[in-house]
Amino acid sequence: MKQLSNRQILLGVTGGIAAYKSAELIRRLKDAGADVRVVMTPAAQEFITPLTLQALSGNPVHTTLLDPEAEAGMGHIELARWADLILVAPASANFMARLAGGRGDDLLTTLCLATDAPIALAPAMNQAMWRDPATQSNVALLKQRHIHLFGPAAGEQACGDVGPGRMMEAEALASLAASLFKTRDLDGLSVVITAGPTREAIDPVRYISNHSSGKMGYALAQAAADAGAQVTLISGPTNLACPERVKRMDVISAQDMLAAATDTVVAADIFIACAAVADYRPAEFITQKIKKSTDTLQLELQRNPDIVSTVANHANRPFTVGFAAETQDLEHYAKDKMRRKNLNMIIANDVSDTSIGFNADQNRVVVFWPEGRTELAEMAKSQLARQLIAMLAKHYHQYAAAALDS
Ligand code: PMT
Numbered sequence: 001m002k003q004l005s006n007r008q009i010l011l012g013v014t015g016g017i018a019a020y021k022s023a024e025l026i027r028r029l030k031d032a033g034a035d036v037r038v039v040m041t042p043a044a045q046e047f048i049t050p051l052t053l054q055a056l057s058g059n060p061v062h063t064t065l066l067d068p069e070a071e072a073g074m075g076h077i078e079l080a081r082w083a084d085l086i087l088v089a090p091a092s093a094n095f096m097a098r099l100a101g102g103r104g105d106d107l108l109t110t111l112c113l114a115t116d117a118p119i120a121l122a123p124a125m126n127q128a129m130w131r132d133p134a135t136q137s138n139v140a141l142l143k144q145r146h147i148h149l150f151g152p153a154a155g156e157q158a159c160g161d162v163g164p165g166r167m168m169e170a171e172a173l174a175s176l177a178a179s180l181f182k183t184r185d186l187d188g189l190s191v192v193i194t195a196g197p198t199r200e201a202i203d204p205v206r207y208i209s210n211h212s213s214g215k216m217g218y219a220l221a222q223a224a225a226d227a228g229a230q231v232t233l234i235s236g237p238t239n240l241a242c243p244e245r246v247k248r249m250d251v252i253s254a255q256d257m258l259a260a261a262t263d264t265v266v267a268a269d270i271f272i273a274c275a276a277v278a279d280y281r282p283a284e285f286i287t288q289k290i291k292k293s294t295d296t297l298q299l300e301l302q303r304n305p306d307i308v309s310t311v312a313n314h315a316n317r318p319f320t321v322g323f324a325a326e327t328q329d330l331e332h333y334a335k336d337k338m339r340r341k342n343l344n345m346i347i348a349n350d351v352s353d354t355s356i357g358f359n360a361d362q363n364r365v366v367v368f369w370p371e372g373r374t375e376l377a378e379m380a381k382s383q384l385a386r387q388l389i390a391m392l393a394k395h396y397h398q399y400a401a402a403a404l405d406s
Contacts, residue, residue, distance in 0.1 A: 001174055002188030003181035005033035005228045006245045010079065010117075012088035012108045013053065014095040015043020017158045018124035018167035023048065025089055026056040028174035033188060033230055035245065037062070037079065039108050041095065065107040076107060080114035087177055088112075089150070090124030090167045093135050099147070100138035118180055120148035122173055127154075127163030150176045185393035187228035189269040192318070193221050194261065194307065196236035198254045200281035202299065203290050211358040212276035214238030216323075219385035220272055221246045227389050229270075234260045236275055254278055254304035261307050268318040270396055273308035276325065276358070280304060312342040319396045321345045327352040334368055345369045345395060347388065369395060 009029055013022045022038075029036050036057045040050055050061035062070055062079065074082065088095065088108065095108070099121075104110040112119055121142065129135060130152060143149060151168040168176075195217020199207040214235060221233040222243035231246045234257055242248040249264075251257045254277045265271065280301035290297070312320040322343045324334040327350070334348035348366045351357035356364050356378060364378035367388070376387055 001032040001178040002228065003178045003183055004029060004174070005188045005230060006225055007034045007084045007181060008082055008245075009034045009036050009177065010083035010086045010111065010115075011036055011038045011057075012086060012091075012095075012111070013038060013040045013044040013048070014088060014090055014092040014108070015041060015046060016090040016092050016124045016167075017047060018090040019044050019047035021167055021170055022089055023052060023056055024170040025173055026053060028170045029177070030057070032174060032178065035059075037074075037082070039063070039079075039111060041106055041108055043092070043094075062107055065110055076110055077114055080111045081116075083111070083115055083117045085117055085177060085180060086112060086115055086119045087122070087150075087173070088120070089122035089173055091121035093123075093125045093129045093132075093138075096121065096123065096135065096138050096142065100141045118146075118148065120150055120177060120180065122150045122167050123152045123165070124167035125152075125165045126159055127157060127161050127165040130165040131163070148176075148180065184226075184228035185390055186224055186270075186396075189229045189396075190232070190267050191224045191229040191270045191272065192232045192234065192261065192264045192268040193217055193224065193272045194234045194236075194257060194275035194277075195221065196238040197276050198236045198257055198278045198304075199252050200254065200278045200304070201252075201285055202282050203286040203288065205289050208278055208281065208301075210276045210278065212236070212238075213359040214240050215359070215361065215381050216363060216385070217272075217274035218243055219381040220274060220388065222382070223385040223389040224270075224272075226386075227393060232264050232268075234264070234275070254281065254307065258305050258307050258310060261311055265311050265314050265318065266316050269400075270321070270392065271308070271311045271318045272321045272392070273311070274323050275307070277307055278304060306341065308343065309341040317342075319344050319392075319399050321347065321392055324348040325351045325357060330366060331368070331373075334366070338368055338370075344399060345392065367391060 037059045038053045039062045054061045104113045153166040153168050154164040155166050196214035197209045197212040199209045201207050218240050221231050225231045225245040233248045249260045283300040283302040308322045324337050326333045330348050334346050338346040346368050349357045366375045
């Protein structure tokens with residue numbers, strides 16, 4: 001079910017005794033890495049409370065079309081656009097009839113009309129209602145409109161009847177939902193990315209830092225999430241918004257960044273060090289603002305820990321990728337860093353050219369790994385990030401396969 005990683009699933013719950021199974025379904029979808037938002041019809045709320053589904057999904061439950069408070073949070077059109085899939089489970093006979101009739105008389109039917117995402121229904125009803133010609137003609141119409149039908153299963157029903165009409169079990173529904181999505185390069189993998197500069201405090205108002213804007217690292221985080229990874233972005237101070245579906249950990253100094261990296265490293269499959277970490281910090285933090293009493297001022301600096309090297313030498317090391325920002329002898333210095341820091345790959349940029357690299361929207365890189373190299377022409381960082389992630393994924397999968405064989 002790796003294809004569910006990072007997918008946005010809108011779960012519709014309609015009225016029926018099977019509504020209790022929706023709780024389990026939310027857990028299965030979330031365990032597979034999906035973000036789940038729930039919409040309940042009024043009838044569904046007779047069977048299970050919105051509070052239960054809110055607690056399980058971790059998101060507010062939407063119940064009415066004309067609720068100004070909910071619309072202020074995420075309006076119904078926004079919600080319809082948000083969904084990668086609308087899964088209605090259980091789908092009652094009445095809901096299916098209203099959907100087949102093209103009605104938009106409550107939130108859930110309106111969302112189904114307004115979405116471009118695929119829609120899947122898990123019917124649940126009494127066997128006679130399922131067999132009824134009216135329901136069967138609605139089913140045929142819905143299938144014609146490319147709405148997916150998951151089930152129903154057959155067996156003993158809550159009313160005592162035996163036959164078709166039971167909602168499928170949560171596990172089976174989650175795996176059918178997964179099958180609607182194509183697999184992506186990093187489905188289900190955990191990727192940690194460092195980005196931006198670090199700030200090393202001199203006194204309460206001054207610090208040492210550099211020109212990194214975070215743009216390259218944030219673009220990589222977005223591309224990795226789009227490729228299906230669960231992404232943690234360890235970010236130094238930047239003005240950028242957190243990319244969608246990415247968990248951000250904000251840090252200030254190199255020591256903070258090391259602590260965050262150490263916390264995440266064990267669970268990471270891939271670590272990408274894009275941050276421009278300050279190599280040195282003031283040996284001493286002056287607790288009061290330094291006064292301008294002398295013409296010169298000496299600061300003693302102390303070496304910062306090397307974050308990517310620490311990760312790459314960890315007992316449970318992930319596939320570790322570094323960056324090299326160089327102003328001369330790009331290949332020589334990049335390869336040397338890859339060796340010294342024990343990296344699987346290194347991405348080198350020539351930052352003597354100020355139109356790329358630090359704080360620019362464009363970048364041009366050469367990627368090295370022990371057996372080869374490839375050059376990527378100048379392009380927008382967002383586009384470059386997608387190409388880099390595709391390349392890293394290919395190398396990661398070869399590395400993981402080789403590790404399994406040995
Ligand atoms: O943020 P932007 O404005 O978009 O700019 C992008 C960038 C130029 C910052 C980025 O493309 C880049 O080159 N990042 C690495 C910058 C850097 O510090 O390079 P370095 O050659 O000094 O370091 C080599 C590697 O060691 C890097 O992966 C760095 O993250 C890592 N490192 C360095 C020092 C340290 N104490 N700990 C580290 O982990």
